[in-house]
């Protein structure tokens with residue numbers, strides 16, 4: 001299946017989700033890759049990873065860019081160079097999880113993450129949420145608890161992708177305000193050394209996955 005969903009969040013921000021049902025060959029036949037990308041693709045061990053990577057190029061093509069416009073900085077953060085259709089600079093963030101991939105493009109500073117909702121997250125909660133956040137989470141409804149932890153994890157990943165900085169601890173430096181799943185948005189704070197920054201977090205669920213995206217405030 002091609003494009004799974006487009007979220008026209010605002011006139012300057014769009015989110016696109018791809019459901020990866022195509023074979024590797026099918027996807028490869030539909031994208032134009034630069035040599036550097038082809039080499040990276042060849043080096044990937046898992047075919048699912050390769051398909052996800054190619055599906056991101058499909059998403060990039062959907063918004064009028066090609067793989068030739070997509071680059072990475074030394075830490076792996078993606079960026080788009082302006083082309084004939086898009087002369088203004090835009091931000092991009094990329095995520096893939098199992099058979100879904102997504103991008104967000106915006107004139108604002110943004111990060112995105114997709115996570116599969118899994119029970120396992122309960123066991124690792126204390127690795128990425130601090131005591132204050134844990135205490136504020138109601139744990140009597142296991143499904144709700146898993147969903148909220150997944151939003152928190154996704155929010156922290158999305159913020160990490162915005163900051164793109166070594167030394168950020170999800171547990172010690174990023175705090176996500178309390179929220180209900182139905183709220184679909186919350187606020188998060190990054191506090192470390194001399195950095196104090198606020199982020200607007202948006203989230204939604206589909207097919208057992210959680211999509212989270214963050215904007216720098």
Ligand SMILES: CC(C)(COP(=O)(O)OP(=O)(O)OC[C@H]1O[C@@H](n2cnc3c(N)ncnc32)[C@H](O)[C@@H]1OP(=O)(O)O)[C@@H](O)C(=O)NCCC(=O)NCCS
Nearest residue numbers: 075076077078094095096113114127128157160161164170
């Ligand atoms: C790099 C990282 C953000 C990727 O996230 P992930 O959930 O594993 O994977 P996703 O599929 O959501 O994201 C992968 C994409 O993120 C992007 N990315 C990679 N490094 C990045 C960086 N430094 N900054 C911003 N974006 C980055 C890339 O576009 C990549 O996909 P691509 O290379 O195929 O284009 C993640 O692995 C990471 O390092 N997280 C922070 C470390 C940490 O503190 N973890 C746990 C603490 S308990």
